[in-house]
Amino acid sequence: MVGSFLNVCIHRWPIGQSVVAPRSRCPRCSGRIAWYDNIPVLSFVMLRGRCRNCRRRIAWRYPVVELLNGFAYAMIVTQVGIGAEAWKLAILASMMLILFFTDLEHFILPDRVTLTGIATGIAFSWFVALRPGIAGEVLQSFGSFPPPGVVSLTESILGASLFGGVLFLIGEIYYRLRCVEGLGLGDVKLVAMIAAFQGTSEALLVLLAACLLATICGSLAVLAGGKQWRDPLPLGSYLAGAALACIFVAGAILNRYWEFVLG
Ligand SMILES: [Zn+2]
Structure with missing residues (x-):
């Protein structure tokens, strides 16, 4: 049902309509x-x-978003149980689905998602501790060891500002x-939002994964003859997709990385 609402946001926000009315x-x-067709x-x-009325095709996006959102929620609860962290990740996952599809269809990343997202991510960092990341290093180098909530909040704000x-x-x-505009402001706000939600290490991982994927897929599209090197890429969709995947795999990847680095 949440996925169904996300579809309404994806369709109506870019064309400036309300998501509440009309029905x-x-x-x-x-x-x-009718409700039974919805x-x-x-x-x-x-x-x-x-x-039912005009017999024209309904976009595939509708069932796909509904299934993906439901699947993401189920995975989140399986991984972290029910609690503040599950709420945080569920909100992040749904916002990433909206951004993925609005950027793919309209080349737009609505401010009402990215800016609200930055504020939401910072607010959640007080309740759900982030990895200490850069904030931990900075605070320690000043000889300061504040409580975990303060470190996490600092990491979220610092991460969003830095990225x-x-x-x-x-x-x-x-x-x-x-x-020419190479990097849209929407993409900048989206990466800041990911850093606010997940901290600096995960934001860096998302950024690297998205750029790598965009480069590979973009090059393949040109080589296959469908696109030109100058054509714009929906970088926001790659970022949102990578952020969604990283909710589930970033922990494992970052742990492996630190084990490898520290020996
Ligand atoms: Zn119709």
């Missing part, structure tokens, strides 16, 4: 959708993917040199 309508024929996943299967600031500068420099 669900077919985007093609504007026909009202049941997540099931209705799509029962209607065989077509509007946001550095990427903003890179985007600015590229724009001054080439006079």
